[in-house]
Amino acid sequence: MASSSQNQGLSKYVTLISLDGFEFVVLREAACISKAIAKMLNTQSNFMEAKDGRCVFGEINGIVLEKVAEYFYYNYKNRNKEDVPDMEIPPELCLELLMAADYLDT
Amino acid sequence: MADDLPLPQLRSDPTTESFTKNAARKRARLSSPPVSSDPALFSSDDDPSADNYTQERRKKKYRGPWYHQRPASDAGQDSEDAPEKKRRTFERQFDSGVFMGSDGTDVDEVLEELESRNASTLPLPLSHSHRTQAGHRVATTEEVVKSQIHGCLEEGNENIDFSSRGLKRLSNATIRPLATFARVPPVIEGVYTRLEPKLKVFLASNDLTSLPGEIFKLDHLIVLSLRGNQFEELPPGIGKLSSLKELNLSQNSLRCLPFEILELFSDTSRLNSLNLHPNPFYQPEVPPNPEDDRQEEESQYKIGLGNRGRTRPRRGAVCGVSPVQRRRSWHSQWSVTYQVRTEVRYLDINGTRLKGPDFSKDTARIPVADVNDTPQAPTSRGDYKSRAPSLLEVALNACSRTSQLPLLPSYLPEDSPPVLIDLLTFAVSKKDSGGSKCTTCGRNFIVPRTEWIEWWEIAKVLDRNGMASAASPLRQMENERDVLESMVPLMRRGCSWLCVPEPVTVVNGSAAADETELAD
Structure with missing residues (x-):
């Protein structure tokens, strides 16, 4: 997915925008671990998101989306490793992250 | 004042009774401090000497040595039953609001209790x-x-x-x-x-x-x-x-x-x-070897042995030695050997099956995988496979670590997908039963990503000459049922799509048996 989009001259990075206007620029390949984002950015889909590489999430606030972006890099960094360290999540965010994870299908 | 609550009849000493009536003075003189502060009394209260304001009166009643009081309370027992209950409700008002856990109290339990009290005021699903x-x-x-x-x-x-x-x-x-x-x-x-x-x-x-x-x-x-x-x-x-x-x-x-x-x-x-028996264990469905005579192979498998001279029956052509078996040392009293496994079942992040055999309740026999079977994951997310847990798993783990886990489903918004409630209740039962670890990499997980069943032959070694199956350790003779029952299906679960069975060393049936015999 990511390689095909790179071939078409698209940016290596995508921007994730939260409900309260925070923007997170993350690697496209890392973000595409989420099935929902991968579908949004699919160039065949003709979604707005695919054209300008900006995904707006109306249901996820900045604090949660920051953690989501952190996860994308955590997953990307550990993609070929045998011993994967645990990712820490503050307990107050766990329910919101759970819902975000279900929404993003990650 | 004395109408609703009969004063204690202090028959022994008349001076004590007069004592009781002059309560206000008496109280000031006593040096013992009250257990807790009195309930607040406001000028706006309709009647300061209200009927239910009985606490002070009760205290007065019990002034004096206990042996004077006892007959009094006995006498007024019947009429006092109802107001007694009223007084109980006052207890909470005396709470100073300072929480001090005693030695015997588990703080977590108290907190959980408090939480559940709070939660009951919320609209629950x-x-x-x-x-x-x-x-x-x-x-x-x-x-x-x-x-x-x-x-x-x-x-x-x-x-x-x-x-x-x-x-x-x-x-x-x-x-x-x-x-x-x-x-x-x-x-x-x-x-x-x-x-x-x-x-x-x-x-x-x-x-x-x-x-x-x-x-x-x-x-x-x-x-x-x-x-x-x-x-x-x-x-x-x-x-x-x-x-x-x-x-x-x-x-x-x-x-x-x-x-x-x-x-x-x-x-x-x-x-x-x-x-172990009787239990409706899954049974392996071994494909008949096409090279041999099908009928014979099948019956050999069914009755357990081709030749009675062997101490161990042949299971058919599919056999291998799992690396797990080699790595471990077993108790000398037990003979534990890996036999076959099913194909790997791949599960999505929320535990739904994507690929692989169906382990439903109705199927008694599950086809086994070929010895050379290498598990193939379904199309991966992104361009790479990773051992990293999914975000859902990470979040669920964080939920599981909090002490309020059983209450979390009630905090989800009403329009949240039902799968989340299912996952949280699953996490609750997992936590209650002690959690689970990946059988390949040893990581703690809640939602498994891979599942497969391995059949192991577990039998007790009696002596050099023979062995009895786990089903009937005392029986020396093997029969058809024993052979089937010594095959125990073991469920293995992995935490990521890379946690799959390792390739087994391929040997044919007889060689495997010989090798394990040597090992014994």
Whole structure:
């Protein structure tokens, strides 16, 4: 997915925008671990998101989306490793992250 | 004033009675401080000497030595019953608001109780309130069990017998006190006995479907009987019971056992007797070898042996030695050999099946995978496969670590997808039964990503000449049923799509048997 989009001259990075206007620029390949984002950015889909590489999430606030972006890099960094360290999540965010994870299908 | 509450009749000493009437003065003179501050009295209250403002009066009544008071309270018993209850309600107002946990209180428990009190004011989804109601009903039988455990602890009775109690659920809190069990030492001079108990827990003939995780923390558990329950699966924690000598799992609805049960056959364990049957275990469906005569092969497999001279029956052509088997050292009393496995079942992040065999309740036989089968994951997310847990798993793990886990489903918004509630309730039951670890990499997980069943032959070695199957350790002769029953299906679960069975060393049936014989 990511390689095909790179071939078409698209940016290596995508921007994730939260409900309260925070923007997170993350690697496209890392973000595409989420099935929902991968579908949004699919160039065949003709979604707005695919054209300008900006995904707006109306249901996820900045604090949660920051953690989501952190996860994308955590997953990307550990993609070929045998011993994967645990990712820490503050307990107050766990329910919101759970819902975000279900929404993003990650 | 004296109308609703009859004053104590102090028959012995008239001076005491006058004392009671002059309460205000009396009170000031007494040096003993009140236990807690009095309830606030406001000028706006309709009547300061209101009927229910009885606390002070009661205090006055009990002034003086106790032996003067006793006859008075006895006399006014009947008429006092009703106001007595009223007074009880005052207790909460006396609370200073400062929380001090006593030694005996578990802070977590108190906090949970407080939480549940708060939560009950929130609008709860229907399913949740139903669950708590069910919990209450069970509590009565559990309380009996609790008091019995307490009794056993007091007496030093090591046989904890809850057979045929109609138990549906056992909670962790009920079992937890057993961990503190200590033997009562006999008082004989010069004789020293170990204080380590040899606990025997009998839970036979109940309606249990799950076990509390605390039971697996009982290091001194020697006998565990779960005969005649409704178990469909055992928690993986069973492998932690390293001092277990007898385990009875017969007459349940078990279709497979957890892979961790193999720990009980390691060289450091003491397991002596194991009852697995009858249970509706999955049976391997071995494809007939096309090179041999089909009919013969099939019947050979069915009756267990082609030639009676062999000590071990042939299982068919599919055979291999799992690396796990090589890595471990087994107890000399048990012969444990890997036989076959099913294909790997791949699960999505929320536990739905994407690929692989169906382990439904209706199928008794599951086709086995080829020896050379290499598991192929379904199309991966992104461009790479990763051992990293999914975000859903990470978040669920964080939820599981909080002490408020059982209440979390009620905090979800009403329009949240039902799968989240299911996942959270799944996490609750997982946490209660002690959690689970990936059988490949050892990582803690909640939602498995891969599943497969391995059949292991577990049999007890009797002597050099022969061996009996786990089903009937005393029988020397092997028959068809024994052969089938010695094949035990073990469920293995992995935490990521890369946690799959390792390739086995391929050997043919007879060579495998010879090799294990040499190993014996």
